[in-house]
Amino acid sequence: MIRWLAALVLLCLGAPALADEMRPVSIQFEQLSEVRWELGWRQPIASASADRDAVPVLPETCRIEGAVDWRMAPLSSVGKAQVSCRGDVAGKAIGWPAFLGQGEAILRVAPLGRNLQVHRLTPEEPSAVIAAKPSSAQVWRSYFLIGVEHILAGWDHLLFVIALVLLVARPWPVIKAATAFTIAHSITLAAVTLGFGGIRQDAVEALIALSIVFLAVEIARGKAETVTRRLPWLVAFAFGLLHGFGFAGALREIGLPEGDIPAALISFNLGVEVGQLLVVAAVLALMALLRRIRPEAEAQTLRLASYPIGIIGAYWLVDRLVG
Incomplete structure (x- = not known):
């Protein structure tokens, strides 16, 4: 039983490694x-x-x-x-x-x-x-693909999305939380890209790692009644604002084509959303499969998954603070 659960946890956490192989x-x-x-x-x-x-x-x-x-x-x-x-x-x-x-x-x-x-x-x-x-069509196509690339190759954003799905666990609440996360990071991505604000990138990266640790702790607490459990969309919105600064930093490094900034910004954000939805769908499918095969193992599997997520997030946090 323990070996079966360990294999399933590794399967759930295999998405980041797979995404890395997809990196262009x-x-x-x-x-x-x-x-x-x-x-x-x-x-x-x-x-x-x-x-x-x-x-x-x-x-x-x-x-x-x-x-x-x-x-x-x-x-x-x-x-x-x-x-x-x-x-x-x-x-x-x-x-x-x-x-x-x-x-x-x-x-x-x-x-x-x-x-x-x-x-x-x-x-x-x-x-x-x-x-x-x-051409404008080339800009739309290219920045859309870059957006998909960024979410699938960005291990920290990817792990946050996986942790959020594992925490919420049910399709409709996941949809609401993912929508709130999308709206929030779209706001900060647009604001920073258009020059209305910003945060130091090293601070943003450290806070993103902290958000992963926070979700891992919430998953490990099981069904304990917390604000995150009651209002996951609110927590997703708050962290989405933070992750939007991270997306903006990546887009700033890539650069934007003068004269086509709105097209590049919108298509990049759409690419991020498509990549994010692929991850959400994959994790929900794995969880549905687990409930069908061994429903009594769901709680223990989620708790087991929280430990490697928290360890990876904590490592990134320390590395980004002192590295």
Whole structure:
């Protein structure tokens, strides 16, 4: 019985690891001067067979100057290089050569004095043509995919959503809590992106970790009558405001295309919501399966799940406070 429960807990907590394997390659190609560009990329390592030395395929008029700067980050290989290009790169192709272990790559091109453009690369379309001016449809599509990527690859946001579903446990209250969380983080995401406020990013990241610890403690308390149990939508709304600052920080790092900021902001937020709903549906399905197979084990399974959630959240909290 204990082994069965442990396996089920690991299955419930397997979603973050799976999401990490879904993380795309991230490529940044930024112009520094008329001929100088900086190329940076991060390749998540999904398996031992992944090509960790892969380098983006540059336009034919560009070449890498000097040695590539390599470093290993947690679960990813990171590269950086200086590039020189002859003439305008508009109309030239740039791509990614190795999709083993990853299904897509997000390419960001930042020409000097022109709008940022974002492209999604796949094994079927491993390269993209750099546009002189990105279209509105391209902005909508690209930022939507970035939003989905951010929620699925952002372990802290992902773990918070999982913990919230485990705490509320029933479909209709989960829908209300998830809606409140969505409305709240949409408010702060828009406010920060449009320049109406903000909080230091290191403080935001620490508070997000604290929110995970808080939910883990609430789950571990079982059916104890608390404000969180009575009004989960209110707690979700309060923490949603906080998580919105985190989403805004990620979007700020990506950059927004001038002239298409509303489209980029709305499509990014819609992408976040789609990714979030996928996670909510997956966790609810697992809980429904548990109730059908072994309903008497639900309370103990939830309590068991709260410990690794709390430990991970506490580790992130300490790391973000002292790291």
